[in-house]
Amino acid sequence: MKDQSSCHICGSVKCAVGEEENLPVFCPMEDSSIYQEAVDIISSDKYNEFYVASTEIEKEGYCIWPRVREIMELIKKMKYKKVGLAFCNGFKKEAKILSEIFLENGIEIISAMCKTGGLDKTEVGMPEEVKLRPGNFEAICNPVAQALILNKEKTEFNIVMGLCVGHDSLFYKYSEALCTTLVVKDRVTGHNPVVALYCKDGYFKKRLKTEDK
Numbered sequence: 645m646k647d648q649s650s651c652h653i654c655g656s657v658k659c660a661v662g663e664e665e666n667l668p669v670f671c672p673m674e675d676s677s678i679y680q681e682a683v684d685i686i687s688s689d690k691y692n693e694f695y696v697a698s699t700e701i702e703k704e705g706y707c708i709w710p711r712v713r714e715i716m717e718l719i720k721k722m723k724y725k726k727v728g729l730a731f732c733n734g735f736k737k738e739a740k741i742l743s744e745i746f747l748e749n750g751i752e753i754i755s756a757m758c759k760t761g762g763l764d765k766t767e768v769g770m771p772e773e774v775k776l777r778p779g780n781f782e783a784i785c786n787p788v789a790q791a792l793i794l795n796k797e798k799t800e801f802n803i804v805m806g807l808c809v810g811h812d813s814l815f816y817k818y819s820e821a822l823c824t825t826l827v828v829k830d831r832v833t834g835h836n837p838v839v840a841l842y843c844k845d846g847y848f849k850k851r852l853k854t855e856d857k
C-alpha cells in the first residue's frame with residue numbers, strides 16, 4: 645500500500661486544507677514533481693483560459709445551475725463556435741431536447757450518433773452470439789468514428805451523452821477536442837450510477853458481485 649497512491653482510504657485529507665506535514669504513507673504528495681508538472685500544464689497557453697473558465701463556473705453556479713447550464717456557460721466563456729455532441733442511439737430524444745436548449749441560448753450543435761456507419765457487429769470480428777439478438781443485423785456502436793467525424797468538423801469542444809462503458813473511453817481517446825460528459829449511461833438506475841454505490845449493502849448487493857469467467 646505504501647508505494648501506491650491511495651487517496652480513497654485517506655482520513656486526514658490534508659491536501660484540501662493546504663497542509664504538507666505528517667502526510668499518510670500512501671499520499672502521492674511525497675512526489676512534488678508531479679504538482680509542478682501539473683501546474684505547468686494548467687498554466688500553459690493551451691489550457692489556462694479553459695481551466696480558469698471552468699473554475700469560475702464552479703463558483704458562479706454553485707448549487708444553482710444544472711450541469712447542462714454549466715456546460716453552456718463554459719461554451720460561452722470560451723467563445724466556442726463549433727460544439728460537438730457524441731450521443732447514444734438510446735438518447736436520440738434527449739439529444740434533440742439538448743439541441744433545443746442550446747439553440748435557445750445561441751449555441752449550435754454538430755453531432756454524431758453511436759451507430760453511424762451502420763456496420764454489423766460481425767464486421768469488426770464479433771461472433772454472432774455476442775449480439776443481443778443473434779441472427780439479426782446489429783450495428784456496432786462506433787465511438788472512434790464519432791470522434792473522427794467531430795474531428796473532421798473541427799469541433800472545439802465535445803459533449804458526451806450516454807455512450808456505453810468502454811465505448812466512451814475510446815471516444816475520449818480519439819477526440820481531438822477536450823470533452824465533457826453530460827450523461828453517463830446506466831440502464832438500471834435511470835443513468836444515475838451513484839445509486840448502486842448508495843445501495844451497495846441493500847437493493848444492489850447481489851448485483852454488485854462480478855463473476856469469474
Ligand code: SF4
Nearest residue numbers: 651654657658659671
Ligand atoms: S493527497 Fe494525500 S492528503 Fe490528500 S487525500 Fe490523498 S492521501 Fe490524503
